Amino acid sequence: MPAKSEAGSEVRAPREMTLAKKILAIGLMSGTSADGVDAALVSFGNRIQLIATDYFPYPSSLRADVLRASGPECDADLVCRLNAKLGKIFGASAVRLARKNKVPLEDVEFVGSHGQTIRHLPSHDKGGLSSTLQIGDGSEICRATGCIVVSDFRTADIAAGGCGAPLAPFAHFSMFGHKKEDRVVHNLGGISNVTWLKGGGGLDSVTGFDTGPANMLLDFCAEKFFGKQYDKNGSEALKGAVDKRLLAHCLAHLFLKKDPPKSAGRESFGAGYFETLLKKFGTVKPLDFMRTLCAVTAETAVGQTLKHFRPRGKVRWILCGGGAYNRAIVAEIKARLGSKGEVSLSGEFGFGEKSVEAVLMAILAFRTVQGLSGNLPKVTGAKNYAVLGKISLPGPD
Amino acid sequence: MPAKSEAGSEVRAPREMTLAKKILAIGLMSGTSADGVDAALVSFGNRIQLIATDYFPYPSSLRADVLRASGPECDADLVCRLNAKLGKIFGASAVRLARKNKVPLEDVEFVGSHGQTIRHLPSHDKGGLSSTLQIGDGSEICRATGCIVVSDFRTADIAAGGCGAPLAPFAHFSMFGHKKEDRVVHNLGGISNVTWLKGGGGLDSVTGFDTGPANMLLDFCAEKFFGKQYDKNGSEALKGAVDKRLLAHCLAHLFLKKDPPKSAGRESFGAGYFETLLKKFGTVKPLDFMRTLCAVTAETAVGQTLKHFRPRGKVRWILCGGGAYNRAIVAEIKARLGSKGEVSLSGEFGFGEKSVEAVLMAILAFRTVQGLSGNLPKVTGAKNYAVLGKISLPGPD
Numbered sequence: 001m002p003a004k005s006e007a008g009s010e011v012r013a014p015r016e017m018t019l020a021k022k023i024l025a026i027g028l029m030s031g032t033s034a035d036g037v038d039a040a041l042v043s044f045g046n047r048i049q050l051i052a053t054d055y056f057p058y059p060s061s062l063r064a065d066v067l068r069a070s071g072p073e074c075d076a077d078l079v080c081r082l083n084a085k086l087g088k089i090f091g092a093s094a095v096r097l098a099r100k101n102k103v104p105l106e107d108v109e110f111v112g113s114h115g116q117t118i119r120h121l122p123s124h125d126k127g128g129l130s131s132t133l134q135i136g137d138g139s140e141i142c143r144a145t146g147c148i149v150v151s152d153f154r155t156a157d158i159a160a161g162g163c164g165a166p167l168a169p170f171a172h173f174s175m176f177g178h179k180k181e182d183r184v185v186h187n188l189g190g191i192s193n194v195t196w197l198k199g200g201g202g203l204d205s206v207t208g209f210d211t212g213p214a215n216m217l218l219d220f221c222a223e224k225f226f227g228k229q230y231d232k233n234g235s236e237a238l239k240g241a242v243d244k245r246l247l248a249h250c251l252a253h254l255f256l257k258k259d260p261p262k263s264a265g266r267e268s269f270g271a272g273y274f275e276t277l278l279k280k281f282g283t284v285k286p287l288d289f290m291r292t293l294c295a296v297t298a299e300t301a302v303g304q305t306l307k308h309f310r311p312r313g314k315v316r317w318i319l320c321g322g323g324a325y326n327r328a329i330v331a332e333i334k335a336r337l338g339s340k341g342e343v344s345l346s347g348e349f350g351f352g353e354k355s356v357e358a359v360l361m362a363i364l365a366f367r368t369v370q371g372l373s374g375n376l377p378k379v380t381g382a383k384n385y386a387v388l389g390k391i392s393l394p395g396p397d
Numbered sequence: 398m399p400a401k402s403e404a405g406s407e408v409r410a411p412r413e414m415t416l417a418k419k420i421l422a423i424g425l426m427s428g429t430s431a432d433g434v435d436a437a438l439v440s441f442g443n444r445i446q447l448i449a450t451d452y453f454p455y456p457s458s459l460r461a462d463v464l465r466a467s468g469p470e471c472d473a474d475l476v477c478r479l480n481a482k483l484g485k486i487f488g489a490s491a492v493r494l495a496r497k498n499k500v501p502l503e504d505v506e507f508v509g510s511h512g513q514t515i516r517h518l519p520s521h522d523k524g525g526l527s528s529t530l531q532i533g534d535g536s537e538i539c540r541a542t543g544c545i546v547v548s549d550f551r552t553a554d555i556a557a558g559g560c561g562a563p564l565a566p567f568a569h570f571s572m573f574g575h576k577k578e579d580r581v582v583h584n585l586g587g588i589s590n591v592t593w594l595k596g597g598g599g600l601d602s603v604t605g606f607d608t609g610p611a612n613m614l615l616d617f618c619a620e621k622f623f624g625k626q627y628d629k630n631g632s633e634a635l636k637g638a639v640d641k642r643l644l645a646h647c648l649a650h651l652f653l654k655k656d657p658p659k660s661a662g663r664e665s666f667g668a669g670y671f672e673t674l675l676k677k678f679g680t681v682k683p684l685d686f687m688r689t690l691c692a693v694t695a696e697t698a699v700g701q702t703l704k705h706f707r708p709r710g711k712v713r714w715i716l717c718g719g720g721a722y723n724r725a726i727v728a729e730i731k732a733r734l735g736s737k738g739e740v741s742l743s744g745e746f747g748f749g750e751k752s753v754e755a756v757l758m759a760i761l762a763f764r765t766v767q768g769l770s771g772n773l774p775k776v777t778g779a780k781n782y783a784v785l786g787k788i789s790l791p792g793p794d
Binding site: 131 | 466471472478480515516518526530534535537539541548765768769770781784787788789793
């Protein structure tokens with residue numbers, strides 16, 4: 001049964017999720033910005049409802065370790081230790097979210113945790129071996145919470161011949177699908193990914209792909225030029241102007257030429273790429289550099305979406321992810337869309353911008369504990385549907 | 398119900414495993430020698446029966462990668478790629494074992510895979526963070542076989558405050574426990590671990606620990622001095638004599654002074670340690686070096702077992718693992734035991750020496766899919782029992 005969300009729009013739960021009894025779950029997301037854990041307490045009933053959300057920033061030493069682990073200087077010792085350490089942090093985050101909201105952990109049926117991506121190497125397109133590495137041990141989360149835990153979601157899609165990403169479209173469909181309105185959901189995380197939800201379309205009409213860089217490059221910029229972890233609300237970028245040469249250079253990135261299915265990571269738009277930009281465009285003023293990278297995000301997001309989805313008429317663009325708070329990005333997107341789209345923030349639909357990905361992990365975990373698939377082969381390029389993630393079971397005592 | 402094994406001795410299945418219908422499973426073990434995959438096809442009925450076993454050696458380039466991953470020169474890229482690659486190799490091994498024995502994979506209920514240990518850092522005793530890293534992705538095994546897969550067994554015990562090792566004692570109890578006879582099961586793998594099975598004792602009487610180095614050091618020696626992957630049957634070692642100074646030096650290793658629970662890995666007896674031995678004892682003749690390391694294995698195995706278990710009267714020593722084929726080790730063990738023990742090989746009890754650890758993974762996986770614990774807190778030092786491993790579910794298609 002379709003049900004009304006707070007914002008009055010219809011949010012459909014996939015048929016399997018229509019339940020008489022409400023089921024509580026926690027979703028945990030730790031994105032490529034590597035700044036902390038977004039946690040969401042979710043209930044599954046005749047619709048998916050976000051009950052509470054919280055953000056637990058990493059201590060700065062941990063963030064440094066995570067960034068080191070994501071870079072070339074990471075050895076297996078660090079992988080091993082961080083896997084356990086992050087697992088403990090994720091577990092503690094779930095426990096704190098439940099406690100703050102006075103929900104006993106015994107009432108939480110399961111936890112879905114994305115983990116911290118430290119490598120993402122999908123090379124099926126080159127006929128090579130594909131692999132991906134998300135750390136933050138599910139056993140540690142399981143021990144801390146006493147809940148069933150689903151973790152390590154991307155490998156099953158990789159094993160099925162997919163890119164392991166994006167995984168958001170399935171969950172975006174559950175959260176934002178509408179019976180009439182065509183919608184585009186744009187997640188502006190470290191990397192930007194887009195989902196196309198045809199009005200009234202079923203799951204098999206859902207498509208999506210990674211459009212390119214978002215906060216990852218902006219955060220490098222904020223750190224380098226302003227000594228800040230990120231450009232809050234895009235306030236620095238708003239003071240700058242777009243540098244056309246830098247913009248053109250970025251838009252020539254090979255990733256942007258590829259057709260979907262495709263997914264990107266630090267390998268494409270990480271520290272190495274940023275260093276190259278700095279070397280080539282050292283004369284561009286910091287504020288302009290920042291603004292231009294916002295334009296890159298907007299141009300790749302809008303340009304590729306229009307190119308690959310070819311929407312007819314006006315569509316609703318729903319923005320989520322940390323980048324949805326960046327007013328420069330939002331302004332650049334609006335400018336590029338013009339009359340082709342109406343821009344909303346995901347919070348208007350009951351799912352706060354920063355919590356969408358955490359909700360997503362709870363939705364995907366719910367699929368897994370039911371033995372149901374969570375990937376969309378058309379989106380990831382997988383040969384088959386796959387039950388995502390690995391299940392850790394709490395102990396008998 | 399106790400049941401007769403082929404050898405006429407009684408092999409008890411834990412109560413939970415007493416089943417009317419036989420359940421087929423595959424266990425996969427890839428030990429610290431990093432030479433390949435031991436695979437076992439096992440049936441669980443009113444007793445645990447080994448139906449077929451096989452060994453799939455790694456191609457030499459893969460072995461080189463695995464050894465590199467286990468050493469200091471391993472970066473996160475290698476961890477990521479090897480995780481997927483080994484998962485495919487493990488999956489293919491399970492498929493080949495089933496096919497060779499004309500067992501349809503649909504009849505195999507689940508696969509338990511240990512994975513390749515590339516780090517093992519249990520530091521609870523120093524009050525620090527404990528972690529362990531076994532790779533060989535369960536999702537890949539799941540995709541290749543279409544079976545439920547349990548992998549990554551050690552992290553749950555680590556999360557419960559244990560060393561994550563040894564995990565063998567629970568399974569040794571199922572395979573070799575006897576209602577009257579006191580038994581010691583000695584697994585001579587890369588590292589040697591021992592299990593104490595009191596005659597007629599329940600699971601709570603089972604103890605065990607890692608005694609020290611076995612094939613890991615011997616294989617370095619075989620490679621260095623004889624250009625061989627290992628000293629087959631101990632034939633080189635048998636030609637040498639024990640060097641007392643080298644023996645005394647090895648027996649002074651700090652690990653051997655520790656009281657159980659304890660577990661060891663490449664961190665204690667890996668390439669670094671072997672290099673130190675070479676530097677200090679470069680004048681010892683190769684054959685003597687080899688023989689002395691066999692004596693180290695035997696002395697640590699027997700000495701620590703007698704010290705910590707204090708068996709009364711004569712006990713049966715059951716040897717398994719690749720080192721059970723090393724006649725020099727077996728001779729050294731027999732010489733040290735004298736009248737205190739009667740030495741048997743595990744094959745006499747229906748479980749071939751090289752297959753015991755693979756059977757073990759099937760037994761532990763069987764516990765997990767039933768939601769039952771597989772660790773023994775007294776053995777690993779964990780604060781609690783834990784359901785071991787992470788479960789990957791096959792896709793809906």
